[in-house]
């Protein structure tokens with residue numbers, strides 16, 4: 113099945129993220145394989161969002177974040193919890209919007225073109241008590257590319273992904 117990604121201007125971010133969420137829901141419907149759904153989620157987000165040079169996943173494996181399906185340049189494979197933007201968002205269990213990565217202490221530069229970043233934690237179940245699965249990470253070559261509307265929109269997309277992979281243990285123990 114090929115999937116023609118809708119056209120989005122993101123002039124009205126909440127409305128366009130709502131449309132994108134519908135599109136993602138249809139794309140993930142009936143499938144629960146984590147790799148398949150992560151790959152299609154990363155591809156859809158990368159295709160739909162303007163001014164993004166990396167979009168993808170890091171999954172928690174053996175106490176570290178390990179790169180998963182993504183679109184963009186090859187990236188660093190392992191990130192310790194608490195390191196970089198990804199490891200910090202994972203530990204703090206909250207979305208981090210970084211307007212200028214050069215100002216973020218410990219930022220891990222995978223692509224020197226990246227200037228701003230947003231990282232959304234993936235949590236199965238309750239935000240405080242649920243298990244941390246990993247993070248969804250997006251980079252942009254433009255400073256201050258991401259705002260609170262992007263945070264809310266990407267959190268809803270990340271939530272759709274998390275709910276789609278009903279067998280979350282498959283991330284830790286791939287068959």
Ligand code: SME
Nearest residue numbers: 187196197198219220222
């Ligand atoms: N910049 C991230 C590392 C991952 S790459 O951006 C793909 C960080 O500081 O955690």
